[in-house]
Amino acid sequence: xxxxxxxxxxxxxxxxxxxxxxxxxxxxxxxxxxxxxAIADDGATWGTIGGGRIExxxxxxxxxVAAGGAARHVKHHLVRDLAMCCGGKMDVLVAPVAASAGxxxxxxTASKARSPVLLDTPLDGGPLRxxxxxxxxxxxxxxxxxxxxxxxxxxxxxxxxxxxGAGHVGRAIGELAHRCxxxxxxxxxxxxxxxxxATPWADRVVESFEVADVAAALGGLxxxxxxxxxTRDHAVDQRILERLVGGDIAGCAVDDLDFVGxxxxxxxxxxxxxxxxxRGLLAGEGAARWARVxxxxxxxxxxxxxxxxxxAVVAQLIALDxxxxxxxxxxxxx
Numbered sequence: 001x002x003x004x005x006x007x008x009x010x011x012x013x014x015x016x017x018x019x020x021x022x023x024x025x026x027x028x029x030x031x032x033x034x035x036x037x038a039i040a041d042d043g044a045t046w047g048t049i050g051g052g053r054i055e056x057x058x059x060x061x062x063x064x065v066a067a068g069g070a071a072r073h074v075k076h077h078l079v080r081d082l083a084m085c086c087g088g089k090m091d092v093l094v095a096p097v098a099a100s101a102g103x104x105x106x107x108x109t110a111s112k113a114r115s116p117v118l119l120d121t122p123l124d125g126g127p128l129r130x131x132x133x134x135x136x137x138x139x140x141x142x143x144x145x146x147x148x149x150x151x152x153x154x155x156x157x158x159x160x161x162x163x164x165g166a167g168h169v170g171r172a173i174g175e176l177a178h179r180c181x182x183x184x185x186x187x188x189x190x191x192x193x194x195x196x197x198a199t200p201w202a203d204r205v206v207e208s209f210e211v212a213d214v215a216a217a218l219g220g221l222x223x224x225x226x227x228x229x230x231t232r233d234h235a236v237d238q239r240i241l242e243r244l245v246g247g248d249i250a251g252c253a254v255d256d257l258d259f260v261g262x263x264x265x266x267x268x269x270x271x272x273x274x275x276x277x278x279r280g281l282l283a284g285e286g287a288a289r290w291a292r293v294x295x296x297x298x299x300x301x302x303x304x305x306x307x308x309x310x311x312a313v314v315a316q317l318i319a320l321d322x323x324x325x326x327x328x329x330x331x332x333x334x
Contacts, residue, residue, distance in 0.1 A: 001111045001158065002181055003047040004104045007038045011101055016041040018065035019097040020058045020074075021121050022049050023151045027088030029078065030054075034144030034153050038097065041066035049092055053082040061094045071095035071125020093151075095125035106130035110156035114224065120150040130155065139223075157224055158183050159258065159321060164209060164240055165231035166194035169263060172310035173228060175201045180314055187214050192232065209236050211243045215251030222253035226317055228297060229262040237262060238272055245281050245289045254289060259320060261297030261313065269295045299328050 010017050022035040030050030037047035037055070039062025049055055058074050065071060076082050077089045097104075103119065107130055110117040116138030120129040123146070133141075133154065144153035161177045163170045166188035174184045178201035186202040188194045189209050199205055206217045209231065215221045227244070229237050241262060247254045262269070273290070276282050282290055298312030299319070320326040 001108055001155075003036055003038060004108050006046040007097055008101060008104055008108070010038070010040060010044075010046075011098060015044075016066045016068075017097050018062040018094055019100065020049055020062055020092050020094045021151065022090060023073075023093045023121065023123060024091040024146060025088055028086045029088035029090050030086060031090075033146070033151060037062075039063055039066055039094075050090070052078075054078060054090055054092070057082075058092050058094060065094050065096055093121065093123065093125060099126075100128035103128035103130040107155040111158050114156060114158065114160070116154055116156035118152055119155045120152050122150050124149065159317070160185060160218075160225050161317065162187060162214060162218075162221070162225055162227045164188075164214075164227070164229050164236075166197075166199070167230070167232050168306040169309050170228075170230045171197075171199070172306040173230065173313050174199065176310045176314045177317065178202070180318065182314075182317065185214070185218065188231075189236075194232075209240060211240060211252055212250045215249065220251045220253070222256040223258065225257050226259035226320070227257060227261070228313065229260075230297075234264075234268065237264065238275065241272060241293070242276065242279070242281060245276055245286050245293075247285060247289060255285075259317065259326060260289075260293045261316070262293060262295040263298075263309070264296055266296065294326060 007017055018039050020037050022031050022033050025032050035049050037045055037049050039045050039059055041063055043063055045059060049058055054076055061072060061074050072094055074092045074094060078086045106117060107119055116133045117130045118133045118141055138154035138157055141152050141154040142157060144151055160183040162185045163174050164187045166186050174186055178184050183203045184201060185204045186199050187206045187208060190207045195205060206214045208214060229240050231237050243249055244254055244260055298309060299315050301312050303309045303312040316326040
């Protein structure tokens, strides 16, 4: 959405802009369908479709299209045509964007309201189209792909990271998640003054550690939400976890949450498991909910500092979006 906002701002300022969209790829490529960049007629750019020579060619085409040229496809095999070593091929549609302003505004509004729409990019370079969508249909189009004569994708399903704990780790996670274009909600009871410091990267701040309070403030929690438990107090962590494993929380569809993660050592996690079991919370549905909790949260990269932990946690969330599971990929360095 950041790119769409930048494009709209440029259009409102009277600038001529073209939009480049990756519509098809094959093999190993730096970006995939749905990746975009914008190019003004003066050469200014926003976003990226992967860098290197392919982006140089797309930028040149974008300047011509922005200046009044016809929409066109930039198609290349990255090795054979451009001497890039990626090995794949890309088809990038470069089209004028002025006639698509309405669709871009609808997409931005949908993202802010978490109200899904389907965004169609006609492969002939015509104006983008945005139509309201049921949540089920939107989930089916979460990953952009060609459908007939359009590239179709769901907009308005922006992942929301709900961080319980505004201490050093929570803030580091929140700031990095924001830079990765995730919506960030920071939750803390404020007793230690943790909320006194500015949080310009947070979309919302909720002064409570109670999941029900957070759900009420946000109009509900469920699909699309990733909850991270990183408070200053193990007792608070356990209380939040008990609520989630118990499942009976007003306004929170616990079983629909995308992700629940908790910071802590394996020893802490083991003790929590024993306590939950003693309270009878690990039977039936509670056992399934506990099994879905990622604890310790974050990819295992040996992180120790708040900044390193933030990298490990946000990387896990990126993997969830890009790979469909919060786990690292399988490549090895050579």
